[in-house]
Amino acid sequence: MELNQPLAYRVRPKSLDEFVGQEHVIGKDKLLYRTIKADRLSSLILWGPPGCGKTSLAKVISETTKYKFTKLNAVTSGVGDIKKAIEEADNPLLNPSGKCILFIDEIHRFNKLQQDALLPFVEDGTVILIGATTENPYFEVNKALISRSMVIKLEPLKKEDIFKVLKNAIINKEGLGSYNIKISDETLETIAEVSGGDVRTALNGLEVAVLTTKMNSDGVIEITNEIASQSLNKRKAMFDKTGDSHYDNISAFIKSMRGSDPDATVFYLARALNGGEDPVFLARRIVIAASEDVGMANPNALILATSAMQAVTMVGMPEARIILSEAAVYVATSKKSNASYNAINKAIEDVSTKDTGTIPMHIRNAPAQGMSEFGYGEGYKYPHNYPGHWVEQQYLPDKMIGTKYYIKDENIE
Numbered sequence: 001m002e003l004n005q006p007l008a009y010r011v012r013p014k015s016l017d018e019f020v021g022q023e024h025v026i027g028k029d030k031l032l033y034r035t036i037k038a039d040r041l042s043s044l045i046l047w048g049p050p051g052c053g054k055t056s057l058a059k060v061i062s063e064t065t066k067y068k069f070t071k072l073n074a075v076t077s078g079v080g081d082i083k084k085a086i087e088e089a090d091n092p093l094l095n096p097s098g099k100c101i102l103f104i105d106e107i108h109r110f111n112k113l114q115q116d117a118l119l120p121f122v123e124d125g126t127v128i129l130i131g132a133t134t135e136n137p138y139f140e141v142n143k144a145l146i147s148r149s150m151v152i153k154l155e156p157l158k159k160e161d162i163f164k165v166l167k168n169a170i171i172n173k174e175g176l177g178s179y180n181i182k183i184s185d186e187t188l189e190t191i192a193e194v195s196g197g198d199v200r201t202a203l204n205g206l207e208v209a210v211l212t213t214k215m216n217s218d219g220v221i222e223i224t225n226e227i228a229s230q231s232l233n234k235r236k237a238m239f240d241k242t243g244d245s246h247y248d249n250i251s252a253f254i255k256s257m258r259g260s261d262p263d264a265t266v267f268y269l270a271r272a273l274n275g276g277e278d279p280v281f282l283a284r285r286i287v288i289a290a291s292e293d294v295g296m297a298n299p300n301a302l303i304l305a306t307s308a309m310q311a312v313t314m315v316g317m318p319e320a321r322i323i324l325s326e327a328a329v330y331v332a333t334s335k336k337s338n339a340s341y342n343a344i345n346k347a348i349e350d351v352s353t354k355d356t357g358t359i360p361m362h363i364r365n366a367p368a369q370g371m372s373e374f375g376y377g378e379g380y381k382y383p384h385n386y387p388g389h390w391v392e393q394q395y396l397p398d399k400m401i402g403t404k405y406y407i408k409d410e411n412i413e
Contacts, residue, residue, distance in 0.1 A: 363395060
């Protein structure tokens with residue numbers, strides 16, 4: 001193997017036993033492992049973040065089953081490339097075994113026409129499709145393909161798994177084994193931690209550190225914590241503001257505010273900002289939480305959140321982060337009540353599904369002369385003319401008398 005290829009490519013696992021991590025799907029007692037070993041493979045959709053091992057797993061499956069392996073990238077491939085791959089898979093001279101894995105990286109980037117072109121050949125077994133995607137396949141991949149595939153959810157690699165891969169890369173002759181490297185376990189753990197579950201990022205950082213550090217007088221390349229940190233790109237949260245992780249992070253942000261956890265609230269806010277989320281969008285979510293989750297337990301929360309959204313619009317980043325933090329923490333630490341939220345939802349359900357009757361005549365409007373003759377507004381009691389500015393009278397339609405929508409809870413004064 002050529003040493004000018006990226007380190008992450010050179011040290012890829014060649015067998016299931018060499019594959020590190022993802023024990024929840026590829027452990028020896030798991031269905032996927034047994035399926036591969038029994039050579040009963042069906043089409044797969046591998047769903048997970050960058051650097052979690054999707055491509056490596058596809059290659060390992062091919063090596064284990066001895067199937068022909070054809071790789072396409074959805075960004076650069078079209079229907080013509082799909083047809084060519086199918087023709088080669090179906091050609092006994094090019095594929096004597098008659099079995100072929102068609103691996104499509106970033107399959108979510110294929111449009112409907114391209115995905116439809118795959119379907120008949122997946123159905124008749126001409127190819128075993130393995131699609132890799134960072135996005136939720138249930139939203140991005142053709143439902144017909146999903147129904148004919150096993151969806152495998154891969155997770156970011158654990159720190160200890162990445163550490164193991166880095167240790168192997170240092171001694172592996174196809175990796176960095178030909179270099180005389182001195183690096184502490186502490187520094188390797190730092191690389192593993194900063195990579196955020198992305199083994200490719202970790203390996204790239206290690207390789208940059210080794211290739212850009214001069215040997216000392218003893219011919220040793222010594223990698224310190226400082227060198228390792230400089231060699232790694234500034235860590236970005238695994239966050240795509242247009243993708244699945246966007247919804248996961250925003251969901252966690254909202255639920256942390258609702259759950260009165262200010263630390264988690266600020267954490268997910270920071271992830272969103274670090275990932276490039278629109279600060280005005282975040283401000284809107286805080287406004288909604290102030291009304292939906294705090295509500296009448298602290299009506300000032302809505303006032304503060306609305307002011308914060310206006311301030312964020314006027315100030316912009318990076319200072320807007322301070323305003324967002326204050327507003328989010330205020331909402332998170334406020335008493336909670338969803339009484340008004342429940343009230344409007346129940347009322348909307350009633351008016352959209354029931355015969356709720358007619359508005360009582362005494363509270364109807366009588367803007368035109370003569371309408372009072374038909375009973376419009378007749379008998380209305382003006383509350384301010386009574387002690388305490390309140391008087392008992394009917395407001396709900398006859399059919400809805402006794403219905404309760406707004407039910408005060410223990411957090412409402």
